[in-house]
Each structure stands twice: as structure tokens, then as C-alpha cells.
Amino acid sequence: MIRVNVGYELKSLDEVFNEVKDRECGAVVLFIGTARDLSDGKEVLYLEYEAYEEMAKKEIEMICEDAKERFGLRKITVLHKLGRVDPEEISVIVGVSSKHRKEGFEGCKYIMDRIKERVPIWKKEVFKDGERWVE
Amino acid sequence: MKVKVLFFAKARDVIGKREMYVDFEGEKVEDLIRHIMVHFPKLGSLKFSVAVNREFVMPDHPLKDEDEVAIIPPVSGG
Numbered sequence: 001m002i003r004v005n006v007g008y009e010l011k012s013l014d015e016v017f018n019e020v021k022d023r024e025c026g027a028v029v030l031f032i033g034t035a036r037d038l039s040d041g042k043e044v045l046y047l048e049y050e051a052y053e054e055m056a057k058k059e060i061e062m063i064c065e066d067a068k069e070r071f072g073l074r075k076i077t078v079l080h081k082l083g084r085v086d087p088e089e090i091s092v093i094v095g096v097s098s099k100h101r102k103e104g105f106e107g108c109k110y111i112m113d114r115i116k117e118r119v120p121i122w123k124k125e126v127f128k129d130g131e132r133w134v135e
Numbered sequence: 136m137k138v139k140v141l142f143f144a145k146a147r148d149v150i151g152k153r154e155m156y157v158d159f160e161g162e163k164v165e166d167l168i169r170h171i172m173v174h175f176p177k178l179g180s181l182k183f184s185v186a187v188n189r190e191f192v193m194p195d196h197p198l199k200d201e202d203e204v205a206i207i208p209p210v211s212g213g
Contacts, residue, residue: 121212122144134211
């Protein structure tokens with residue numbers, strides 16, 4: 001089972017855990033990406049995310065299918081927030097379940113790495129005196 | 136040929152629009168990009184990929200009327 005949502009509003013982390021946990025699995029790995037308050041030594045007020053939503057969802061689904069196959073993952077949930085994200089707040093969550101922890105860790109990392117590499121989502125850092133798109 | 140072109144992030148800032156219909160002479164993605172660059176030379180200073188109907192394509196990808204073309208600057212999700 002794969003669920004991808006770009007532009008979500010997360011209610012609680014339990015929501016993701018409950019969705020991916022599985023009787024046949026000994027491991028659930030959750031990666032939680034949060035906003036930092038410093039970028040190259042400059043104070044970041046907040047981040048602003050935008051996406052080509054339809055394509056981003058489709059691309060993440062393809063990455064998940066690939067990871068599921070490659071690492072034998074059982075269930076996968078990926079949620080990516082859009083709009084404003086303040087420091088410490090969550091911008092992305094990748095949750096996977098697998099029989100053993102090794103595939104879980106590797107699969108989760110693989111999904112996150114591919115998202116950063118090719119999914120059309122953009123992050124803007126907003127500073128006191130300006131802003132810039134992260135590349 | 137007439138296609139819909141979407142601009143995101145830095146590309147949208149440079150062009151000043153999120154989307155527009157573009158009528159141009161040619162058949163391929165590279166013809167369209169050349170046409171856009173004539174009107175918006177600033178786009179030439181940006182690195183970007185192109186997606187057609189939500190799939191990444193190469194510059195020689197053929198276009199047809201009503202295709203949705205997206206200008207995709209370097210991504211930074213996560």
C-alpha cells in the first residue's frame with residue numbers, strides 16, 4: 001500500500017505510524033524533515049514550499065513503487081507540506097514498514113534521496129531582509 | 136502550434152507569470168524554448184528541465200497542440 005499526499009496538513013505522527021505498521025513487519029522507519037532556522041549562517045524566518053502538485057504526486061508515487069520493489073517494503077506513506085513552514089515544523093514525512101530494519105532504513109533513505117533529486121517541489125528561504133529559492 | 140506553459144519557483148519570478156498559452160512555429164520542445172527566450176531573454180540565465188504532460192522530457196521531444204509544458208528549475212523539496 002502506498003499513499004502520497006503533497007500539500008497535506010498533518011494531524012499527528014501517529015496517523016502515519018498507524019497507517020504503515022504491519023503485522024508481518026518487524027520495523028517501521030519514519031523520516032521526519034523539519035525546517036532549520038539557519039542557512040549559511042543567516043537567520044531563516046520561515047520556509048515557503050511550492051510544487052507542481054499533480055506531477056510531484058505522480059513522481060513520488062513512482063519512486064515509492066520502485067523502492068517497494070527494490071527493498072521489499074510493505075507499506076509506504078509520504079506526506080509533503082506546501083506553503084509556509086516555520087523553524088522546527090515538519091516539512092516532509094516518509095514512513096515505511098519492512099520485515100527487518102535494514103531494508104526499512106535503506107528504503108526510507110532511498111525514497112527521501114530521490115524526492116530531493118527529481119520531484120518538482122521548491123523551497124524558498126525567507127529572511128528578514130529578503131528571500132531566495134534554494135537550489 | 137499552441138501549448139500551455141507553466142512556470143514554477145524562480146522561473147515564475149523571472150517570467151512574472153505562472154502560466155500562459157504560447158503560439159509558436161515548430162514541433163519540438165527546443166523550438167518552444169527558443170521562442171520563449173526571444174520574448175523573455177532572462178530565462179536564459181536559469182538552469183531548468185522541461186516536463187510535458189507531467190513527465191520529464193529531452194529537448195527533442197515532439198509537441199502537439201494543447202500539451203502542458205512545465206519549466207522546472209532545480210528542485211529543492213524535502
